[in-house]
Amino acid sequence: MVANKLLTLAFVKTPTNILLGYKKRGFGMGRWNGFGGKVEVGETIDGAAKRELMEESGLVANTLHKIGILMFEFVGDPQLMEVHVFTTNEWKGTITESDEMRPEWFPIESIPYKKMWTDDQFWFPYMLNARPFYGYFTFEGMHKIVYHRLDSVNDLGLVEIPQQPRQPVI
Numbered sequence: 001m002v003a004n005k006l007l008t009l010a011f012v013k014t015p016t017n018i019l020l021g022y023k024k025r026g027f028g029m030g031r032w033n034g035f036g037g038k039v040e041v042g043e044t045i046d047g048a049a050k051r052e053l054m055e056e057s058g059l060v061a062n063t064l065h066k067i068g069i070l071m072f073e074f075v076g077d078p079q080l081m082e083v084h085v086f087t088t089n090e091w092k093g094t095i096t097e098s099d100e101m102r103p104e105w106f107p108i109e110s111i112p113y114k115k116m117w118t119d120d121q122f123w124f125p126y127m128l129n130a131r132p133f134y135g136y137f138t139f140e141g142m143h144k145i146v147y148h149r150l151d152s153v154n155d156l157g158l159v160e161i162p163q164q165p166r167q168p169v170i
């Protein structure tokens, strides 16, 4: 069994707008997304989320609210991605482009789903409405979702996080 890859994903939002970043390199390149990345050894998940937000957007969030847990399986890969999703509506600092991300505000009614990961259109409504959620998505390649489930949850701390792919890895 391979340990899950632990990642964060944070969104800065107001009642009408959301800040997204255009990924300029690496995993998810060419897509708009929230700000996040790997949890480093010795970091808490919350600490990693704040660090990644600051590195990729220039913004400092004193408080991040955990709003979801997403599991991503890529057919043939024995390692699951375990992504902890956060939001904040309180931040300090100046929005700054990094070598990894180009941040830009979008009106909530014009989120560019066609230029984002295909799973986002499923769980964004939960995130935008502050409804805690748990999702599991199985991808074949980088676009096609071959399985998904999405649940509203009362307590994210009680979510049972899978440790291996649903599909046998040959």
Ligand SMILES: COc1nc(N)nc2c1ncn2[C@H]1C[C@H](O)[C@@H](COP(=O)(O)OP(=O)(O)OP(=O)(O)O)O1
Pocket (backbone or CB within 6 Å): 007, 008, 009, 010, 026, 027, 028, 033, 034, 035, 036, 037, 038, 072, 081, 083, 117, 119, 120, 139
């Ligand atoms: C598969 O579907 C996904 N959808 C969405 N919306 N976001 C995803 C998906 N898969 C991964 N992500 C997120 C999780 C992270 O926030 C980033 C990936 O992080 P990255 O690999 O760039 O991590 P870093 O630590 O920043 O990487 P470097 O060490 O290369 O800087 O995407």
